[in-house]
Amino acid sequence: MKQILFSGHGAFTRRAHYDPGLSRSAYWSMWLGIMSWPLFVLTAVGRRFRLLDDVQSFVLMGATFVTAVLAMVVALIAFRSIWLRGQKGLRRAIEGFLMGLSVALFPLAGALAVLVYPTLNDVSTDLAVPPHFTEAQKLRDPRMNTIRRLAGEDRLLQREAYPGLVGKVWQFELDTVLRAVEAEVAQRDWKLVKRSQSDIGTPTISLEAVSRSLVFAFEDDVVIRLEELDEAGVKVDMRSSSRWGKHDLGANARRIEVFLDDVELRLQGAPRESIIRFVFGRDVPSNGTRLNVPVTPDIPSNVPRPKPDPGQQ
CATH class of the missing domain: 3.30.310.80 (Kinase associated domain 1, KA1)
Incomplete structure (x- = not known):
């Protein structure tokens, strides 16, 4: 919530200060990053112990990686609002970005491999x-x-x-x-x-x-x-x-x-x-x-x- 704070020496010398508050994007970036890791572990454990078949694993993997990429994108939005508006939440945005990146490295590495290796199976x-x-x-x-x-x-x-x-x-x-x-x-x-x-x-x-x-x-x-x-x-x-x-x-x-x-x-x-x-x-x-x-x-x-x-x- 935006707040206006007043300060000064006496009733005739009051001055307003604008408090931009916490960036909502930073908050959501952190939680999306946190959510991506349980999804990642659930997919790996479920597939390794045959609780999920291949198709179910692909769907859950897709949801995991989309969540991780969203965490990174929302973190970038948070960085912009923090820089331009002076909002709080830099640490949360950084944490969300890094957690999302750690999970998104898998599809990013796969995308790079598609460019490097030939189309063979x-x-x-x-x-x-x-x-x-x-x-x-x-x-x-x-x-x-x-x-x-x-x-x-x-x-x-x-x-x-x-x-x-x-x-x-x-x-x-x-x-x-x-x-x-x-x-x-x-x-x-x-x-x-x-x-x-x-x-x-x-x-x-x-x-x-x-x-x-x-x-x-x-x-x-x-x-x-x-x-x-x-x-x-x-x-x-x-x-x-x-x-x-x-x-x-x-x-x-x-x-x-x-x-x-x-x-x-x-x-x-x-x-x-x-x-x-x-x-x-x-x-x-x-x-x-x-x-x-x-x-x-x-x-x-x-x-x-x-x-x-x-x-x-």
């Missing part, structure tokens, strides 16, 4: 003969993306965007590489859907799994193929496919790169700096160079061994 290290999904389509809702043969245009786009995304060849026994791959799948808490083996021609083992994103636990499908190359070692290829959307925001290529790097480090027996990998997607020692550890074929004894699939014998 299915990525493979082998574009000539990609690893084949046999179970992924059965696990998908009709509203989700359909597993298709990689289009020629998408292959060219991937080659241009990710020229270094290729399969790895390691000089180890097939069983040793398989145990390392399964150990990494288990460590990531991916759900192993199917393990198949073919001894016709080149001995090949394929693992299909469902991966989950870090915050909201959205699921994507991956398939890992191991081929024994006689004396050359074992070649590992990987394919990662998004269940929703035309754009994966670079997640599939990043998932493949980090996974194969982690398998290689496990085979080498090299320690991993998990926090640095979480931020940068790869291991970077303090001197800024890539880890170069001599190859040692030792695999920890507690790594689970694969169980034969009777249906694939």
